[in-house]
Amino acid sequence: MAKMNFGGVVEDVVTKEEFPLEKAREILKDETIAVIGYGIQGPGQAGNLRDNGFNVIVGQRQGKTYDKAVADGWVPGKTLFSIEEAAEKGTIICMLLSDAGQIAVWPKLKKYLTKGKTLYYSHGFAINWQDRTGVVPPEDVDVVMVAPKGSGTSLRTMFLEGRGLNCSYAIYQDATGKAEEKCIAFGIGIGAGYLFQTTFHKEATSDLTGERGSLMGAIEGLFEAQYEVLRSHGHSPSEAFNETVEELTQSLAPLFGEKGMDWMYANCSTTAQRGALDWAPRFKAAIKPVMEWLYLSVENGTEAQISIDKNSLPDYREKLNAELQAMHDMEMWRAAETVRQLRPENN
Ligand SMILES: NC(=O)C1=CN([C@@H]2O[C@H](COP(=O)(O)OP(=O)(O)OC[C@H]3O[C@@H](n4cnc5c(N)ncnc54)[C@H](O)[C@@H]3O)[C@@H](O)[C@H]2O)C=CC1
Ligand SMILES: CC(=O)[C@](C)(O)C(=O)O
Numbered sequence: 001m002a003k004m005n006f007g008g009v010v011e012d013v014v015t016k017e018e019f020p021l022e023k024a025r026e027i028l029k030d031e032t033i034a035v036i037g038y039g040i041q042g043p044g045q046a047g048n049l050r051d052n053g054f055n056v057i058v059g060q061r062q063g064k065t066y067d068k069a070v071a072d073g074w075v076p077g078k079t080l081f082s083i084e085e086a087a088e089k090g091t092i093i094c095m096l097l098s099d100a101g102q103i104a105v106w107p108k109l110k111k112y113l114t115k116g117k118t119l120y121y122s123h124g125f126a127i128n129w130q131d132r133t134g135v136v137p138p139e140d141v142d143v144v145m146v147a148p149k150g151s152g153t154s155l156r157t158m159f160l161e162g163r164g165l166n167c168s169y170a171i172y173q174d175a176t177g178k179a180e181e182k183c184i185a186f187g188i189g190i191g192a193g194y195l196f197q198t199t200f201h202k203e204a205t206s207d208l209t210g211e212r213g214s215l216m217g218a219i220e221g222l223f224e225a226q227y228e229v230l231r232s233h234g235h236s237p238s239e240a241f242n243e244t245v246e247e248l249t250q251s252l253a254p255l256f257g258e259k260g261m262d263w264m265y266a267n268c269s270t271t272a273q274r275g276a277l278d279w280a281p282r283f284k285a286a287i288k289p290v291m292e293w294l295y296l297s298v299e300n301g302t303e304a305q306i307s308i309d310k311n312s313l314p315d316y317r318e319k320l321n322a323e324l325q326a327m328h329d330m331e332m333w334r335a336a337e338t339v340r341q342l343r344p345e346n347n
């Protein structure tokens, strides 16, 4: 553990310096890691673990993603199995099915959680809302979590670029006395940037807040509101899109990603700085009550229940795809396609 100061608050975190890959390999050398589910996180975690020299198998039901696993080099009968076969062979069972899928398969899978095995999650969902999910692990298994703070797609691409995606980790149940070292070793194995400690409860609530908030929901709401106001006042799609999204992703967000918001501000005009400093508190005041509403809706289980109900419907995928298509078809995101096409590096 390294003690690091985060804005005046000291936290214990794990980095590859105190916990190198060789140590992680040593800790997990006798384990068979069974990655159950090959959607978004599955390929990222399984691929990184395999490339890092761990003993990994994949369990996935037949269909398009099974074929993707084959295309990625997982060999049927050797490293690629049905969900149940993989769960039987694995000593670390990684629940990387969708959160609703985990509820559906739990009754079939729990019999493979024999004494001393490890049940691994990348989200606090199943355990934190166990009154709604029905997931109650046997007492003689370790239950741990490493939650990558980003898409499984980025986990893989950042690994291939020699970078790392930050992850949180938590221990829910330590039956063997070795849950924590296994958990951290796993996090290093999947290519974490640094690892910070949490609980299943804190991960689940912060994650659902973040994705509904600034990471996905709030940012789309912000973009749509500004784009529509600009368009309704006679600005062209090109102007509205560049002032709302393109400039942010291509010029300004990389600046504050690299050296902080004040540095991004400092690299903009004094006119922009004056206005942004005046308007930031107004947006904060308008948005904060919605954030409190969101947090409450997560904390009291409403958001989890909506996800469970909607994502357990037999046609959830068609319905989700239709909603994503409607987003794709919005003028703003169609304008985006032309803007991307016009990036000099794209033509
Ligand atoms: N998508 C991401 O990048 C992130 C996901 N997570 C967590 O990681 C876990 C996995 O999430 P994703 O990779 O997004 O999952 P996903 O939605 O991509 O689904 C993974 C797999 O689940 C299988 N599946 C779904 N329902 C099933 C059922 N009833 N029976 C059998 N198989 C079923 C699908 O075939 C799919 O291959 C979740 O706990 C999620 O909250 C955490 C961080 C980021
Ligand atoms: C990518 C991530 O961590 C999210 C947004 O929380 C998720 O995909 O659930």
Ligand SMILES: [Mg+2]
Residues within 6 Å of the ligand: 148, 149, 150, 207, 210, 211
């Ligand atoms: Mg997340």
Ligand SMILES: [Mg+2]
Residues within 6 Å of the ligand: 207, 208, 211
């Ligand atoms: Mg999430």
